[in-house]
Amino acid sequence: MQPLLRMQGINKSFAGVVALSSAGLEIAAGEVHALIGQNGAGKSTLIKILTGVYRKDSGDIEFEGAPLNAQSPREAQDNGIATIYQELSLVPLRSVTENVIMGYEPRTRFGFIDWKAAHDRTREILSGFGIDIDVTRPLGSYSTAIQQLTAIARAVSLNARLVIMDEPTSSLDDREVETLFGVVRGLKARGVSVIYVSHFLDELFHICDRATIMRDGQTVAVREIASTTKLGLIADMLGRDPEEIAAAGMTDLGGGKGEAGELLLDARNLSTRRMLRDVSVSVHKGEIVGLGGLLGSGRTEAARAIFGLDKLSAGTVSTHRTPAGFSDPAEAIRGGVGFLTEDRKAEGIVPEMSVRENMTLALLPALAGKFSLDRAREEEIVKKFVDALGIKLASIEQPIRELSGGNQQKVLLARWLALEPDLLILDEPTRGVDVGAKFEIQSIIREYVEKGVGVLLISSEFEELVEGADRIVVLQDGVSVTELRNPGITEEKLIGAIAQSHEGAAA
Amino acid sequence: MNGLDWKRLSRHGGLIALALLLLINILITPNFLQLQTLFVNISQVATIAIVAVGMTLVIATAGIDLSVGAVMAVAGALAPLIFLSDFAQANPSLGLALSIAVPILVALVCGLFNGVLVAYLGVQPIIATLIFFISGRGIAQVLTNGNLQTFSHPGFSYIGTGKILGLPFQGWLVLVIAVVFWWVVNRTMFGRRILAVGGNEKAARLTGTPVRRVKIGVYVISAGLSGIAGLIVVAINSASDAARIGNLMELDAIAAAVVGGTLLMGGKAPIFGAILGAIIIQLVKYTLLANGVADEVALIAKAGIIVLAVYVQQGRKE
Amino acid sequence: MLDTNAFDLRKYLQGNGQSVGVWIALVAMILFGALRYDNFTGAYNISSFLNYNSMFIAISLGMCFVIMTGGIDLSVGSVVAFTSVCVAYLSPYGIQVALPGGILAGMAIGALNAFFVIKMRIPPFIATLATMLGAKGGALVISGRQTISVDWGSNFTKFGMGNVGGLLPWSIIVVMVLAVGLWVVLEKTSIGRTVEAIGGGEDATRMMGLPVDRAKAFVYILSGGCAGLAGVILASGFGAGQPLEGVGWELSAIASVVVGGTLLTGGLGSVPATVAGALLLGLVFNILNFENGRGVISFSAYWQMVVRGMFLFVVILLQSRFSRAAAKQGA
Amino acid sequence: EPPPLAQKDRYKVGFSQMESNNPWRIAETKSFHDTAEACNWDLIATDAAGSAAKQVADVDSMIAQGIDVLFLPPREEKPLIPAVMKAKAAGIPTFLVDRSVDPNVAKAGEDYVAFLGSDFIDQGRRVAEWTIENFKGDKGIIVELEGTTGSSPANDRKKGFDDRILQDDRFEIVASQTGDFARDLGRQVMETLLQAHPDVNIVYAHNDEMAIGAIQALELAGRKPGEDVLVVSIDGTRDALQAIIDGKMGVTVESSPFFGPLACEVMKRYAAGETIEPWVQVKDRIFTQENAADHIDEAY
Ligand SMILES: Nc1ncnc2c1ncn2[C@@H]1O[C@H](COP(=O)(O)OP(=O)(O)OP(=O)(O)O)[C@@H](O)[C@H]1O
Ligand SMILES: Nc1ncnc2c1ncn2[C@@H]1O[C@H](COP(=O)(O)OP(=O)(O)OP(=O)(O)O)[C@@H](O)[C@H]1O
Numbered sequence A: 001m002q003p004l005l006r007m008q009g010i011n012k013s014f015a016g017v018v019a020l021s022s023a024g025l026e027i028a029a030g031e032v033h034a035l036i037g038q039n040g041a042g043k044s045t046l047i048k049i050l051t052g053v054y055r056k057d058s059g060d061i062e063f064e065g066a067p068l069n070a071q072s073p074r075e076a077q078d079n080g081i082a083t084i085y086q087e088l089s090l091v092p093l094r095s096v097t098e099n100v101i102m103g104y105e106p107r108t109r110f111g112f113i114d115w116k117a118a119h120d121r122t123r124e125i126l127s128g129f130g131i132d133i134d135v136t137r138p139l140g141s142y143s144t145a146i147q148q149l150t151a152i153a154r155a156v157s158l159n160a161r162l163v164i165m166d167e168p169t170s171s172l173d174d175r176e177v178e179t180l181f182g183v184v185r186g187l188k189a190r191g192v193s194v195i196y197v198s199h200f201l202d203e204l205f206h207i208c209d210r211a212t213i214m215r216d217g218q219t220v221a222v223r224e225i226a227s228t229t230k231l232g233l234i235a236d237m238l239g240r241d242p243e244e245i246a247a248a249g250m251t252d253l254g255g256g257k258g259e260a261g262e263l264l265l266d267a268r269n270l271s272t273r274r275m276l277r278d279v280s281v282s283v284h285k286g287e288i289v290g291l292g293g294l295l296g297s298g299r300t301e302a303a304r305a306i307f308g309l310d311k312l313s314a315g316t317v318s319t320h321r322t323p324a325g326f327s328d329p330a331e332a333i334r335g336g337v338g339f340l341t342e343d344r345k346a347e348g349i350v351p352e353m354s355v356r357e358n359m360t361l362a363l364l365p366a367l368a369g370k371f372s373l374d375r376a377r378e379e380e381i382v383k384k385f386v387d388a389l390g391i392k393l394a395s396i397e398q399p400i401r402e403l404s405g406g407n408q409q410k411v412l413l414a415r416w417l418a419l420e421p422d423l424l425i426l427d428e429p430t431r432g433v434d435v436g437a438k439f440e441i442q443s444i445i446r447e448y449v450e451k452g453v454g455v456l457l458i459s460s461e462f463e464e465l466v467e468g469a470d471r472i473v474v475l476q477d478g479v480s481v482t483e484l485r486n487p488g489i490t491e492e493k494l495i496g497a498i499a500q501s502h503e504g505a506a507a
Numbered sequence B: 001m002n003g004l005d006w007k008r009l010s011r012h013g014g015l016i017a018l019a020l021l022l023l024i025n026i027l028i029t030p031n032f033l034q035l036q037t038l039f040v041n042i043s044q045v046a047t048i049a050i051v052a053v054g055m056t057l058v059i060a061t062a063g064i065d066l067s068v069g070a071v072m073a074v075a076g077a078l079a080p081l082i083f084l085s086d087f088a089q090a091n092p093s094l095g096l097a098l099s100i101a102v103p104i105l106v107a108l109v110c111g112l113f114n115g116v117l118v119a120y121l122g123v124q125p126i127i128a129t130l131i132f133f134i135s136g137r138g139i140a141q142v143l144t145n146g147n148l149q150t151f152s153h154p155g156f157s158y159i160g161t162g163k164i165l166g167l168p169f170q171g172w173l174v175l176v177i178a179v180v181f182w183w184v185v186n187r188t189m190f191g192r193r194i195l196a197v198g199g200n201e202k203a204a205r206l207t208g209t210p211v212r213r214v215k216i217g218v219y220v221i222s223a224g225l226s227g228i229a230g231l232i233v234v235a236i237n238s239a240s241d242a243a244r245i246g247n248l249m250e251l252d253a254i255a256a257a258v259v260g261g262t263l264l265m266g267g268k269a270p271i272f273g274a275i276l277g278a279i280i281i282q283l284v285k286y287t288l289l290a291n292g293v294a295d296e297v298a299l300i301a302k303a304g305i306i307v308l309a310v311y312v313q314q315g316r317k318e
Numbered sequence C: 001m002l003d004t005n006a007f008d009l010r011k012y013l014q015g016n017g018q019s020v021g022v023w024i025a026l027v028a029m030i031l032f033g034a035l036r037y038d039n040f041t042g043a044y045n046i047s048s049f050l051n052y053n054s055m056f057i058a059i060s061l062g063m064c065f066v067i068m069t070g071g072i073d074l075s076v077g078s079v080v081a082f083t084s085v086c087v088a089y090l091s092p093y094g095i096q097v098a099l100p101g102g103i104l105a106g107m108a109i110g111a112l113n114a115f116f117v118i119k120m121r122i123p124p125f126i127a128t129l130a131t132m133l134g135a136k137g138g139a140l141v142i143s144g145r146q147t148i149s150v151d152w153g154s155n156f157t158k159f160g161m162g163n164v165g166g167l168l169p170w171s172i173i174v175v176m177v178l179a180v181g182l183w184v185v186l187e188k189t190s191i192g193r194t195v196e197a198i199g200g201g202e203d204a205t206r207m208m209g210l211p212v213d214r215a216k217a218f219v220y221i222l223s224g225g226c227a228g229l230a231g232v233i234l235a236s237g238f239g240a241g242q243p244l245e246g247v248g249w250e251l252s253a254i255a256s257v258v259v260g261g262t263l264l265t266g267g268l269g270s271v272p273a274t275v276a277g278a279l280l281l282g283l284v285f286n287i288l289n290f291e292n293g294r295g296v297i298s299f300s301a302y303w304q305m306v307v308r309g310m311f312l313f314v315v316i317l318l319q320s321r322f323s324r325a326a327a328k329q330g331a
Numbered sequence D: 001e002p003p004p005l006a007q008k009d010r011y012k013v014g015f016s017q018m019e020s021n022n023p024w025r026i027a028e029t030k031s032f033h034d035t036a037e038a039c040n041w042d043l044i045a046t047d048a049a050g051s052a053a054k055q056v057a058d059v060d061s062m063i064a065q066g067i068d069v070l071f072l073p074p075r076e077e078k079p080l081i082p083a084v085m086k087a088k089a090a091g092i093p094t095f096l097v098d099r100s101v102d103p104n105v106a107k108a109g110e111d112y113v114a115f116l117g118s119d120f121i122d123q124g125r126r127v128a129e130w131t132i133e134n135f136k137g138d139k140g141i142i143v144e145l146e147g148t149t150g151s152s153p154a155n156d157r158k159k160g161f162d163d164r165i166l167q168d169d170r171f172e173i174v175a176s177q178t179g180d181f182a183r184d185l186g187r188q189v190m191e192t193l194l195q196a197h198p199d200v201n202i203v204y205a206h207n208d209e210m211a212i213g214a215i216q217a218l219e220l221a222g223r224k225p226g227e228d229v230l231v232v233s234i235d236g237t238r239d240a241l242q243a244i245i246d247g248k249m250g251v252t253v254e255s256s257p258f259f260g261p262l263a264c265e266v267m268k269r270y271a272a273g274e275t276i277e278p279w280v281q282v283k284d285r286i287f288t289q290e291n292a293a294d295h296i297d298e299a300y
């Protein structure tokens, strides 16, 4: 049978750096096809070439039997390819409706946009995802998860023959992931093909038929999902032996072992104007405390409030060094606290700056001499962390935007580690990071915890929380409702706690 | 391959443009290869270059400063008021010092005003500085009652006409300012923070950067440098005309900064690029003038050259 | 203020917190003028005020669209001058030729801006700065450095000098029709939505598959066309093609747009509030002239500049207060 | 027929200044303010900041306020015609001051009462004549510093001078560039032109401010203005007279800004029913080494 899509011998380099070399991809009609590989393997680049965001240097693309050379995402869409890009490509200032139907607005007889029909249609599309929100409000006023689902809803509603999802679940919780799977299965049933990029390998076994594995810009293997294992996929991605990997284990946070030491953070009854109503959490030396909860339950808000980013309307934060809490991030940093944001692109990297400059941004006061920064020490520190964290780059002077997502994340983690903090707040530290790097990041965190650093960990991956945290504080609608303690937490128990508190709130 | 060459070419776009301009001038402009030509150009480019350095810092934070010309006028109007006052006549050297220090101080205050509007009230830079752009010159004229102030004060005029080692004093001043601010941008914490604020303000804030103070800082610097430029103009002319000092300077300074490789989105502060940009703009002016090109045609030529120069600079991006 | 029966003020205010300030200031200024000065609300003052300010409303409308895409158009003042000269040459053929001719001339320069910005990827600030210089040079070249007489015999000057019922000049009527049209375009058509989306995130908009380049071309050509219309009004209402006119008009237009609450970073804008912004800034001049006539204080030229700057300052303070209040309420 | 003016004790007088960005204009406005008291005027003075369109709007707002008489220095010849016509239609007699409007469209004695002022072309011509008489060398190499490109004084002062001076073969204009009527630009342009044309020995500037700038440029370049380079210009400012006294400048043709007293006198004559001559000529003096010292105290 003729495949729906065939990409062959695709080459692409950015300013001399090779991103793809002779990469290929074949998608059959009506299949769900996984595209996997480590950070920087070239998955997103391949997709962007297919959909006309980037121009390929060479190679052939055939779609439905005819050559396709899309010059813009619009052209790809018109040819029946809808895409959810890895970086959310939405317009937060505009309403939800506009973000969903823009470009395909229902018209009145006079050719004007029929707003009533547009809102109705948007509500209808979103309700397919179990979302019921005011669609006239700006999209930016909703959580990342809602935004992610909106992007998916938009792509799915385009009636494409191929839907591409580049890490669609990176900020979704289990329930929403299930909804998404339902949608993917629905697409498949309609004969629509799906390219599915994800670092959550478990997901692939639920919905994918085949997988193409990429490494270093090349396509290295194509596997039938049914006849392979997670370990096998990982081995392909890393280009290593399955046994070797099996020996190492999957999550390396390994909570519940540490003896909790001195109290580092004590946050009580936090509320803010936006979201928090009553959150209390404490962290001790050498302890990982997880914040659990559904999306939008206020985990990020709690972290922001502790870090002095958002004003408290009630409650107190005290740390062992600063009993009065922080009024801005600078104070928090001076007080030995680091905060890794969940939104790498918007709040993390300074794209035009080099890796070196990005990494030492929070460290500047420590590097500042009388007249100038201590460049020698700066480079020494940066090199140390590049080695220690295994950050892949051409040079530390490379602009950080040129790094793949996972490597950017490691640079940002290093930004905080370099401060030698007492307390680290990590909001989704492994989001969008491949298994190899995820493992590495987790073991780095572990290493620092063992040295006595306290960690407040926010993660939408229950596995990471359950296995990693010593304690989990469960949040719900801006209130901390329960606390679970390791050893003894299982995913079921966590889900149970969240569900229960939900019922409690509902009652 | 092709891309690489282009990249290399565009990185040195400014220098290539400069070389081309020099070559053209050597070929067609009478008496171009003379020391006096150099002096004339240095003295004419100095004010643009100084203001362009400040502008570069402001633009690096993703801002813009339209008030530079007006601030020049305020500083330029103040200086003669001070050294022509009875007090200064009685204490000449103190008067001279004050007539330099006070206008610069006032300029800094203007910058503080801009900075506070931008940083604390969240007013968009173009509008915040538009306020001074409109009213600053008026204030300068109110100070002088609209009168042209003329004077003859060799001490003060040294700023505009003095020479050190045969080169105009202003030239040295530009060099010192450029080196100092190159150092600030590339070697100090403040400089790094300027770039961070322009590159990603949220990230800057999260890493403990005092975003507001950094923003205020660049507007204050820009205004201070404008103040110095205002004094230079007054000193060369031995006259202060509040209605004219620094007229249209904001456009020249912005053009110089951008031709020099500053990104209007912020995050880049090539100080020597801005100086190079100022020199290119000055040379273009000189070339057209010296070759008798009519004013209106010169305007069109200038437009074309700005577009071309920036086009070459922008060629870098994918 | 437009299309009143379909206009729900409360809803508008909720959605447009940032432009509440301008409406309040506008009403306050009109009341102030009406109560303090004789003849301020007389037909003569109203009609001449509207006639003169119709030009500023026109360029502010174009500027509003450009700014919504996150761009800027510094060339409008020069384009007004340039087209006024072109139109002066066309005036013997009557307004029916000159009006479309002037608008087309303006659109042609707008198209040049669009080419620089979209194809050559030159930042709008620089691209339009260059056309500002170029158009001024062009105006001086084609006019031979002279103001160009219009033909007083044809119907050309009737457009700029005539009015309906002694109160509403033709110019303001045309500009208001344009404003309503643009309002509809912005709120009800897909190109309008794309314009606002671009300002909210150009890359994202492109990746959503929206015609970004087309929308950007549209706004620059529109802005050129609006400036062309202003050029026609200038030539026909003020009797000459004027190559030196329009200096600094771009800044007035930007100020009107911003005073109207449009974000300079793009993405949010309002057509009616832009009109209000332009009227408000025009009123400042008008009131200053009347104040001079009272003979209590005479504002010299430079005091006028100071007063205008301070006024802008106050409006912006007001606006930032209201937009904050609106942000709080929305949260 | 222009509208008549009734005899009154006090008049509401409109003066629509075009701009205030140079000393000359400021002196002119001041002269009107100074005259107001003596002449029993309630003066409304507006400022159009260099925009002809705004000047028309300013006149409009003064008409709305019911002025009795209008004094108007029109920014441009043609664009201000609507202002003249509107004033006429509103029954307000208009006097043009220092610049005129296009005589093909609006006429003195019909649309406005009279034009008070001098003749820019004539000013340029008189500078040329003085230069022809007083230039001692064999070959006059001239650099001309023009006013604001496209403005009527710049156009006229250029025409008057060029036409006359080129009738004499001794003279050649090697460069003519704008210095925008400003001292600083005049200096910069002169510096540049001096490099390109080192043999220049005459500088003609369209106003004194640029002439002073040119003198500074010459001195900075080590030339001796007044000895090896003859500087001539128009206006008669204090600085120019001083330069003449110091021997750095040859001549300046007066272009007086003090129109207030003349305006008062002409208006009174008109109110008394006299017919006013269409062009009330201002007698522009000519200042040279002989008389500069006598007049420097009245200069502005
Ligand atoms: N715009 C760009 N400029 C320069 N280099 C780039 C650009 N985009 C991608 N690259 C480089 O191309 C390579 C492939 O990146 P790509 O984003 O396709 O990886 P990926 O497989 O999607 O990784 P991740 O799982 O982290 O998203 C990386 O080395 C990256 O640094
Ligand atoms: N940086 C921010 N600025 C403004 N609002 C924010 C920010 N971060 C989160 N919010 C808002 O706060 C609300 C609560 O979401 P929050 O991010 O705290 O929940 P969460 O449980 O961490 O979920 P998520 O995983 O989506 O971050 C959401 O409406 C979100 O849009």
Ligand SMILES: [Mg+2]
Binding pocket: A043, A044, A045, A086, A166, A405
């Ligand atoms: Mg990717």
Ligand SMILES: [Mg+2]
Binding pocket: A299, A300, A301, A342, A427, A458
């Ligand atoms: Mg979160």
